[in-house]
Amino acid sequence: MTDAIVVVLGLVKVAALILGGVVSLLAYRAYQRTRIEGLQYFAVGLVVITIGTFLVGVLHHVFAIPSVQGMLFESLVACAGFLVMIYGLYGH
Numbered sequence: 457m458t459d460a461i462v463v464v465l466g467l468v469k470v471a472a473l474i475l476g477g478v479v480s481l482l483a484y485r486a487y488q489r490t491r492i493e494g495l496q497y498f499a500v501g502l503v504v505i506t507i508g509t510f511l512v513g514v515l516h517h518v519f520a521i522p523s524v525q526g527m528l529f530e531s532l533v534a535c536a537g538f539l540v541m542i543y544g545l546y547g548h
Contacts, residue, residue: 462517469513476506497544501537508533 480502487495512530515521521529 466513466517469510473506473510476502476509480506494544494546498541501539501541501544503537504540505534505537508537 480499483495483499483502487493487499509530511533512526515529516523516526
């Protein structure tokens with residue numbers, strides 16, 4: 457990859473981390489106001505997905521994890537986050 461693309465990718469990953477954190481915080485605040493437990497799990501699921509997405513970039517660039525393994529890790533983390541959200545919204 458060219459250096460410019462790597463920089464843009466890093467900026468996008470940081471932006472996704474910040475935006476995901478904001479949405480997670482808003483979901484948690486909604487839980488605090490309403491005490492609907494599903495919202496608490498929803499917030500946790502968003503945090504898992506957000507941090508997992510960010511960690512893929514760290515694993516790839518800092519520890520030289522191949523892209524395919526990084527995408528697998530990202531997909532597994534996303535599935536885990538979605539399962540937490542589904543549990544909170546429907547199973548709890």
